[in-house]
Amino acid sequence: MYEGPVQDLIDELGKLPGIGPKSAQRIAFHLLSVEPPDLDRLTGALQRVRDGVQFCVECGTVSENERCRICLDPRRDQTVICVVEEPKDVQAIERTREFRGRYHVLGGALDPLSGIGPEQLRIRELLTRIGAESDGVRITEVIIATDPNTEGEATATYLVRMLRDFPGLAVTRLASGLPMGGDLEFADELTLGRALSGRRAM
Template sequence: MYEGAVQELIDELGRLPGIGPKSAQRIAFHILEADPEDMKRLSGAITNVKERVKFCTICGNVSEQETCNICRDPRRDPSAICVVEESKDVLAIERTRSFKGRYHVLGGAINPIGGVGPEQLRIRELLNRLSDGQIQEIIIATDPNLEGEATATYLARMLKTIGITVTRLASGLPVGGDLEYADEVTLGRAFEGRRSLT
């Protein structure tokens, strides 16, 4: 335990996701030893992001304007929506340069233990987007974990009644991986998602 401001800083840093007590302590001491101008820039960047960044009113992605640059881009295919859990997932998919449609950010995944049900996610907003009849396909790109699978299953069942094509990202073995290190679920999915080579 440290005194006053140092302990407060360690405690606040420790509340960030992925930062444990030791990391929080290391970061706090780095901040203490760092150049004051560098820390002013860091502090300013944190303040700016909280003041200027909001969520797109259409898809829920982060944006400094009312709508994000993807929703404003007329070259994007309006007939396909890729549903993701978080804004960081949009960036991951955009880096692949394989998807030219639009996105819908749910703001999380169904997690009953964590107290997150479908009503806490942006599912109602997704349904509102489908009402214009322009969307032909929903691609569910939730994480391949328990919560992501629960969310994908819930969405697939709900969207099946609407008559829109619902697909799920394929999952399986990573390139360069060894079969012996793959878990049973991943290996099973790889078999289910196999494709013809001829």
């Protein structure tokens, strides 16, 4: 235990995801050794995040303005929505340069043990978006891109149940399977099974 502000800093850093006690201590002592201007830049960045970042009213991703740049881009396909759990997932899909539609960020995944039910997620907003026509454009496909874990699968199943009553709406799920450069012998049974069931013609 260190005294006063140093221990407070270590404690706060330790609350960040992926930062254990040792890492928190290392970061704290690094911050103590940097020049004041560097520390001021970090403090300024944190303040700007606190005061200037908001969530897009349409899709729910982080944005500097009321609507994010993706929702404002007229070149994006308004008929297709990709549903993700978190804003960081939007960036992961954008890096592929394969998707030209729009997004909907749920703000998490269903996890009853942690008290996260449908009411805590942006599911109602998704249903409203799909049910409403914007400038005569109707959504024709929803791609569910939740994580391939227990919570993500439960969320995907729930969404499919909610969306099946919309006439003419195609609901698809991201394929899951073997990573590029991987070996079959190291793949777990579930991943290998998904790869087999999701096979496609060559």
